[in-house]
Amino acid sequence: MVRFVLLGAAALHATVVLSALTAQSLPARDEELRLVKTSEDDAGTWMTEEQKFEQLTSKGIHFADITDTMASLPPLSGPLFERRIPPFEKVEGNQEWSKIQELDTLRADRLASAVEKRATFPSGASHQSEANPLIARLSQSNLQTWTNALANFYNRYYKGTYAATSAQWMYDTARSAASANSAITVKQFSHSYNQPSVIAAIPGTSGEVVVVSAHYDSVGTSTSGRAPGADDNASGVVVVLEALRVLAEAKFKPANTLEFHFYSGEEGGLQGSRGVMQSYARSGVKVLAVMNQDMTGYSPNNVIAVYTDYVDAGLTSYLQKLVPVYTQLKVATDRCGYACSDHGSARDAGYPVAYVCDEVMADSSPYIHSANDAVSTLSFPHMLQHAKLTVGFLVEGSYF
DSSP states (O other): OOOOOOOOHHHHHHHHHHHHHHHHTSOOOOTTEEEEESSTTOOOEEEEHHHHHHHTGGGTOOOEEOGGGTTSOOOOOTTTTOOOOOOOOOOTTOHHHHHHHHHHHHHHHHHHHSOOOOOOOOSSOOOHHHHHHHHTTOOHHHHHHHHHHHHTSSOOOTTSTTHHHHHHHHHHHHHHHHTTOTTOEEEEEOOSSSOOEEEEEEOOSSSOEEEEEEEOOOOOSSTTSOOOOIIIIIHHHHHHHHHHHHHHHTTOOOSSEEEEEEESOGGGTSHHHHHHHHHHHHHTOOEEEEEEEOOOSOOTTOEEEEEOSSSOHHHHHHHHHHHHHHOSSEEEEEOOOTTSSTHHHHHHTTOOEEEEESSOGGGSOTTTTSTTOOGGGOOHHHHHHHHHHHHHHHHHHTTO
């Protein structure tokens, strides 16, 4: 079982002051400039969208664009409370900088008075008798149909020509997948760009939430070029969609609410997931666990890769135990660095998160972020194994 301890009054006080600071005092920013971080210790650099792509994306450098969420008060994360207030330009003697320093003091007070949030997970799988009949309903042909539809968009870049139409496809398809169960809600989560994220929810009774996620945007060798994004990340999207369809048709009734997140803007610096997760943190949504999947269809070693950095160690260990129970594949582990996918946003918001992929870094698809990331490079039987793991995790997670 996962247990949470709520923060004390200092957190509320800090949030109120931060809100006032945001509303009245933060310096105006040119809307064409974005604040980008390439590591936790990075103070942040202001860049244009073009600079982001040329200096980071095209060179394979992971980054988080925190511009739209820079005023959010970061919640606790980890035993050392290492989350920081997003950086602002330091101007000694400036009134704005003084207020930032005041906010830093409030943060210190908050950390001193708060009780650390802890999450624990079961020692292993215990609901196979419920999960396995659902897993038997998974359809490989659905995975292929949806992947073809996503890859048929010229690209799905979050600020591109097809941003809105791909978003509409994502919303309509999630609604269709969930349509067998009228209790399921499907909504769009708007961002500062024209490609909303999509969230489907199977309501539970506990008031707590378990999330599976994948991003649906894509990028190629340029922001306007061909980017089918078959492995990165149509393959992750369709795995989550198929899990949603199976649980919807079974009228599955979880104890914990199960949410299916389809994020936009990942290729622009995890923007969709940051918007959602920071909103959840501000609203006090109790997220027990997040499993993010980014690429599930290219695996020369035929493994399921569970990544071990910038994640929750307990949840990651638990997922490693689920893989041999719910799939026919072996587990591989690796590290991918800061902001390598949307799990980084959940972690920054203070939620327990794990990251599952199709391969270790050295053997991952050489075709991503290009016109060659095509459906023909994918293994749909391998993607079906990811779907099995996803359903197994959701059934187990409904009882956390």
